Amino acid sequence: MASIGQIIFWSMIVLIFVCAGLIILLLAIAFSASQGTVETSAPFPVGNLREDVVLECKFLTKSGTDRSSDVFITWEKEGLTGLVYQYRNNAAQLQDQNTQFKDRAQLFTDAIAGGNASLLLRSVKMTDDGVYYCNVGAPGVWGRVRIDLRVSVYSAPTITKSNSGLRAEAPRWQATPNVTWVDQNGKQLNSSTQFNSSSTGIVQVVSNLPGPLTAAEIYTCFIENFLIKSVSEVTGEGDLKNSYFVTSSSQKMLPLPLFGTTPLLLYMLAW
Numbered sequence: 001m002a003s004i005g006q007i008i009f010w011s012m013i014v015l016i017f018v019c020a021g022l023i024i025l026l027l028a029i030a031f032s033a034s035q036g037t038v039e040t041s042a043p044f045p046v047g048n049l050r051e052d053v054v055l056e057c058k059f060l061t062k063s064g065t066d067r068s069s070d071v072f073i074t075w076e077k078e079g080l081t082g083l084v085y086q087y088r089n090n091a092a093q094l095q096d097q098n099t100q101f102k103d104r105a106q107l108f109t110d111a112i113a114g115g116n117a118s119l120l121l122r123s124v125k126m127t128d129d130g131v132y133y134c135n136v137g138a139p140g141v142w143g144r145v146r147i148d149l150r151v152s153v154y155s156a157p158t159i160t161k162s163n164s165g166l167r168a169e170a171p172r173w174q175a176t177p178n179v180t181w182v183d184q185n186g187k188q189l190n191s192s193t194q195f196n197s198s199s200t201g202i203v204q205v206v207s208n209l210p211g212p213l214t215a216a217e218i219y220t221c222f223i224e225n226f227l228i229k230s231v232s233e234v235t236g237e238g239d240l241k242n243s244y245f246v247t248s249s250s251q252k253m254l255p256l257p258l259f260g261t262t263p264l265l266l267y268m269l270a271w
């Protein structure tokens with residue numbers, strides 16, 4: 001039979017383990033609660049040549065009240081010497097900026113305190129294509145997110161009634177796109193498409209869907225290259241109902257690599 005002493009001894013041991021476990025648990029909770037996150041809603045944006053593009057990056061802090069003076073944001077591009085953009089002490093710090101991004105990159109300064117670290121890149125060039133990293137350091141948050149920017153040339157078509165059919169005209173596409181028309185049951189329809197290419201490799205697309213069509217039915221015109229797809233829904237009468245772009249399904253969802261810890265450590269030291 002166990003003596004009172006032994007019972008007390010073992011009870012103490014159990015108690016110590018339980019307390020240690022609880023402390024570890026509390027520390028883990030406190031630690032994770034103090035860690036904010038850096039994330040993007042659009043990891044695979046497709047920029048349109050000579051237009052502006054926003055590389056989305058936001059950070060969430062658990063503490064809430066953040067002054068932008070405590071926020072440190074660095075945008076990097078893989079393989080690039082220097083930086084794309086840096087923000088620190090409430091101001092742009094562009095002494096290390098690569099000249100390729102001079103006067104073309106900026107943040108939404110008024111929105112930084114609210115967790116917006118997105119980069120606005122003006123007049124996109126083909127050479128902007130590549131992998132970008134948004135690094136954020138702020139009270140209770142530090143991390144980075146990867147964004148793969150692809151650059152293409154695309155435009156929504158103007159659709160008009162032509163004889164008894166429809167005619168779609170899109171002024172600029174790159175890499176001769178596929179054009180398909182479907183009826184509202186998703187059945188593919190016969191159509192004929194011409195591509196008028198300019199010396200710069202940009203093509204004008206003109207596609208005809210012959211009639212007769214049903215006035216009240218919705219027809220959808222898809223214009224698609226390897227990166228992006230334009231979707232236009234129009235009635236048999238040529239009234240546009242909806243028009244939007246989606247990034248092509250042919251674009252593979254790459255698994256995000258684990259945190260690059262080395263730059264982060266350097267970055268924390270610098271901060």
Ligand SMILES: *[C@@H]1O[C@H](CO)[C@@H](O)[C@H](O)[C@H]1NC(C)=O
Pocket residue numbers: 054056057058108111115116117118
């Ligand atoms: C940041 O603000 C800009 C301008 O208002 C907006 O276009 C962008 O979507 C915002 N991004 C995030 C992540 O909130």
Ligand SMILES: *[C@@H]1O[C@H](CO)[C@@H](O)[C@H](O)[C@H]1NC(C)=O
Pocket residue numbers: 190
């Ligand atoms: C579509 O074109 C194919 C071949 O060009 C032809 O065989 C078929 O009958 C056409 N379909 C319609 C609905 O016109």
Ligand SMILES: *[C@@H]1O[C@H](CO)[C@@H](O)[C@H](O)[C@H]1NC(C)=O
Pocket residue numbers: 196204206
């Ligand atoms: C092809 O493009 C040129 C230059 O943009 C234009 O003048 C011409 O009318 C176009 N041709 C067709 C068939 O659309």
Ligand SMILES: *[C@@H]1O[C@H](CO)[C@@H](O)[C@H](O)[C@H]1NC(C)=O
Pocket residue numbers: 175176177178224225226
């Ligand atoms: C166009 O369609 C063909 C046949 O379905 C396909 O092989 C090709 O990759 C497509 N091209 C583009 C740019 O999507």
